[in-house]
Amino acid sequence: MRLILVGPPGAGKGTQAVHLASNFSIPHISTGDIFRFNIKGETELGLLAKSYMDKGNLVPDSVTNDMVKDRLTHPDTKNGFLLDGYPRNIEQADFLANVLKENGTPLDAVLEFSLENAEIIKRLAGRRVCRGCGATSHVEFDKPKVSGICDACGGELYQRDDDKEEVIANRLAVYAEQTAPIINYYKQAGILKTISAVGEVSDIAARAIAALK
Numbered sequence: 093m094r095l096i097l098v099g100p101p102g103a104g105k106g107t108q109a110v111h112l113a114s115n116f117s118i119p120h121i122s123t124g125d126i127f128r129f130n131i132k133g134e135t136e137l138g139l140l141a142k143s144y145m146d147k148g149n150l151v152p153d154s155v156t157n158d159m160v161k162d163r164l165t166h167p168d169t170k171n172g173f174l175l176d177g178y179p180r181n182i183e184q185a186d187f188l189a190n191v192l193k194e195n196g197t198p199l200d201a202v203l204e205f206s207l208e209n210a211e212i213i214k215r216l217a218g219r220r221v222c223r224g225c226g227a228t229s230h231v232e233f234d235k236p237k238v239s240g241i242c243d244a245c246g247g248e249l250y251q252r253d254d255d256k257e258e259v260i261a262n263r264l265a266v267y268a269e270q271t272a273p274i275i276n277y278y279k280q281a282g283i284l285k286t287i288s289a290v291g292e293v294s295d296i297a298a299r300a301i302a303a304l305k
């Protein structure tokens with residue numbers, strides 16, 4: 093299965109990606125996670141990415157495209173992959189189409205998560221991420237057993253800089269202007285499936301699997 097997840101920030105793509113990747117036994121490739129990993133390791137790529145991410149802007153295509161192209165050469169992608177957070181504009185979608193054409197590995201599906209803006213803002217502003225394992229929780233809707241501590245690994249929970257309210261508005265604008273057009277792009281290609289991202293995590297997971305069958 094070669095799959096892309098598309099949807100606004102806060103739609104729960106990352107959470108669903110983990111379920112789907114395990115269900116289809118394919119690697120979960122999140123460009124946001126790769127950037128955050130590099131920021132943590134204070135690499136050159138991390139420093140560059142941080143300057144864009146902190147403002148809610150996209151990291152330049154020249155950097156992101158090559159990073160994804162390289163990731164898709166890893167042997168674990170032989171039986172498929174799940175891309176989470178890429179492509180994020182038409183140029184990236186075109187670039188990916190060329191890479192996959194060269195590799196002879198066309199996409200099977202693009203799964204869109206749909207969600208209203210008001211709900212997105214509530215979710216993002218309360219989201220917390222574990223410094224240790226990257227698991228996410230929410231201060232209101234998915235509270236950890238002990239405040240500030242990750243249920244999964246005991247790590248410290250923090251708020252992503254780009255989940256601060258002043259940055260969220262820009263991320264939503266960037267999504268509407270740059271990323272939303274790829275939905276039509278894949279609709280025209282006949283591989284788009286859309287599901288509602290509202291409800292319990294397990295219900296959304298069931299919807300996602302049903303849409304991909």
Ligand code: AMP
Pocket residue numbers: 101123124125127144145146148149150151152156176177178179180184254263
């Ligand atoms: P995410 O974790 O997917 O919400 O991504 C967090 C941030 O990483 C985004 O707001 C962008 O700044 C950057 N980013 C992630 N994926 C991409 C991409 N495909 N193109 C450009 N920037 C990206």
